[in-house]
Amino acid sequence: MSYLVISFSHKNIDIKMREKLAFNGEEDKDRYLRQILENEHTKEAVVLSTCNRVEIVTRSSNVKNSAKNIIEKLSAYSGLDFDTLYDRADIYDNDGAVHHLFSVASALDSLVIGETQIVGQLKDAFRFSQAKGHCSTNITRVMHYAFKCAANVRNATSLGTGSVSVASTAVAKAKEIIGNTKGVKALVIGAGEMSELTIKHLISSGFDVVLTSRDIKKAQNLASTFLEESAKAQEVKVDVKPYSELTNLLAQIPVMITATSAPYPIITKENAPSSLINRYWFDIAVPRDIDENISLSGLEVFTVDDLQDIVNENMSLRAEQAKMAYSIVSRMSMEFFEWLKSLEIEPVVKNLYLKGETIIDKKVKNAIKKGYIRAEEEENIRKLCQTVITEYLHNPSKQLKDISKNMECDLVVSTVQNMFALNKESNIPKKYKCDHLTKN
Template structure:
């Protein structure tokens, strides 16, 4: 079994490509994952789709074939050229896949280094795949360590503090372009998680917020969750609001642009629109005094902060590298423990058989059975202590698989699925409890 990650992000694709690759709803994700999971070479799969990236994380028996297959499926889904996608894709396997996954979880591969949303988005993607049965054991182990790594990075560095999300970066730019005038109106379109984060940052920067959504009930609930007054408008008023409010930020899950050229009237004042959705909410629009920023346009703020974050990022990458190595060492110990356990089980079976036969034939008295069993178990434990210790030590060496295979073959040991499942992370356990 091998780990494989196919990655499309702001690093290797423009926003036009990413919005075609994006999975805006659970139905699309479920359908795509079901197709992958039906393939014999793909054992488990997770799909992460955000405004900055699409990541396919799988365990597979054939890295090369699975890579080609996944990109073929993505080409069909997005209606993009297979060869172009294959050339753009960042493909990671085994150690590289785990290092990349840990980097993504720790927000080191994000547009805004240290942004706080990605680990939550990855957890959501993992829970979704787990609940649908698209991952069972290998990926839960990897995700368990990825979240552990992300927590270690947050503890050891200050990358997760301050303004570290696409939403907060957009609000910072909005504050800059309106010359820091308090009380400026800002329109937020959408009532999801990204919109909630946007409203929070707008309020902190002194903006007066108007919220609009197709689901007005959801918008009102969101507005009421803030202590500050948030105006909520009917979605039918969108065109009017766009042409009267100077700042607008949109973050919906619509699969097509919701703001088009015919909705825009010329205004005498300057307008600044921030489209932090992928696929984009704003169509290609030209209008005097209107400036539109997409997710990729926020890169300049990221670049200005990189020098300040470089030292922290170096520390974080050191943690990622260290924990990537630890992860594979940990996996090897999981292979050893069931073998050791079954050596003891096999020994107990021999003790039971021989003690029962000895009592049956009158070699020992029934009343001595408990003491004799205790003596036999003591001998077994002492006899297997050194081999067990040796196998645990071997788990860190390259020949581990060969040695374990030989031991299992010589002693005719069975596998233990319960022992293997023992090391699922807490997210897997919660899903299983609900199931």
């Protein structure tokens, strides 16, 4: 069985394809996971779907067959051509899959290197799959190490500081265009996690925020959290407006950032107003919130792909830190496989001792039955035999544990199991606790 990751991101497909691949509802994601797990070669699966990527993380006994099936089902879901998807897909197997997953979790594969949202999104994807019964021991193990790796990168580097998200990049671009932001209004559409992050960056950049959402109560709750935090700073302003006023707000406010989870454009040619002022709209949602065919005088529309210039500058500033982070990812990828091998060794060593105990029990009972030893001597004889077995197996056990770090581990373990007729089934519990799951 190998780890397998199928990856679609800003690196290999454009935003039009990404928005068709995106899973915006839990029912769609659950249905897709169940479909790919019907394949006899695919065991356990997690789907990570964000504005910039779709990652399918699985275990497979036949990588080629699983990859083909996963992409076929993705083609059926998205309506995109299978051959196009297959040609564009980045397919990672085993050590490559683990290295890629660790890089994704550590935000080294993101559009904005070091962005802080990805590890939380990966944890949510894992929790969802775990809750639905789509993954168990082996995926849990690799996720455990992925989150551990992300934490190590975050603690050892400064990649998690500064402007490191699509939301913050959009705000940075808006500030660059506007210049002096004092008294300048910025409209935020949506009241989810991305909108919350956007508001935070807009406030820190000096904008006055206007918030609107179809869910007006959710918008009011979100605005109130910022007002409470900034009660002492009277100049900070977050106004909530009814969604019915959207067209007027779009006409009057120079900066707009939209980040809803709507499955279709919420701003179209029908409701996009003309205006006498210059306006700058940032669409950081996937699928896009703004119809790509809108063209109005004095209006510039930016999507996540249009923010690449700031991203490139961000990458050059973070190059040295990223180099350090990649070394952590590489080291922890190797550590992960060493750890997996050690898990394979422990049951073998345990079974060697259990085999010895079984033989002692059989021989002692037989000796008592035939009168070779007295029944009252049984306990002492057993202790003597156990001492012999422990001393005899000490060096072989130690060498087996050392072999777990070598490439020959699988061959040696299999040979030992065959020689001693040991049970090859792992004694590792089915449920494996992930220590890093609750830490964002």
